[in-house]
Amino acid sequence: QKEVEQNSGPLSVPEGAIASLNCTYSDRGSQSFFWYRQYSGKSPELIMSIYSNGDKEDGRFTAQLNKASQYVSLLIRDSQPSDSATYLCAVKEDSNYQLIWGAGTKLIIKP
Amino acid sequence: KAGVTQTPRYLIKTRGQQVTLSCSPISGHRSVSWYQQTPGQGLQFLFEYFSETQRNKGNFPGRFSGRQFSNSRSEMNVSTLELGDSALYLCASTIGLGLRGEQFFGPGTRLTVL
DSSP: OOOEEOOOOOEEEETTSOEEEEEEESOTTOOEEEEEEEOTTSOOEEEEEEOSSEEEEETTEEEEEETTTTEEEEEESSOOGGGOEEEEEEEEOTTTOOEEEOOOEEEEEEO | OOOOEEEOSEEEEOTTOOEEEEEEOOTTOOEEEEEEEETTTEEEEEEEEETTEEEEEOSOOTTEEEEEOTTSOEEEEEOSOOGGGOEEEEEEEEESSGGGOEEEEOOOEEEEEO
């Protein structure tokens, strides 16, 4: 059973600080990784995808991938109260391209 | 470009009834996936359709079914509704193929079963 693990939180971070969200996965062969943000009562929205080891930056967001350690993380710099949401990690299976989802981490940014 | 649309947005049904939900993907997207989301279970994959064919299926009972039309629009049907079917049903369409395809979600249909 392929799994994606996330700390459910809540993770509380002061406004302006860096929020660090982590995700580990069980399938060593996985190559495609995605971070989604979901506000309460809304649908998930894609923040970033990452496919290669290392960092990928997009504005205040940085995704980090370490395939050897089987983890992917999302850093949010200069956190804002509007970043308060649940962040979902998804890993794509190589065999059938189906996404395996983590349960999500609830992030709270305190003003 | 219009996003993924889902209808209806809200639905109230009673046990034993059946329901049909509709999803129109982003123009040009040929793959449509359906998910069930509940507070306790998170995002659970139902099925995926590509070019009118079911490509993947999750671990749900046969009461849950779906189909895709030639214009890529998709429907899912739940028969003999149970209280536990109350959930947010999400449709996502995929741009790109294979490992780099990215899924974009619609607003969802919130189903309440009484």
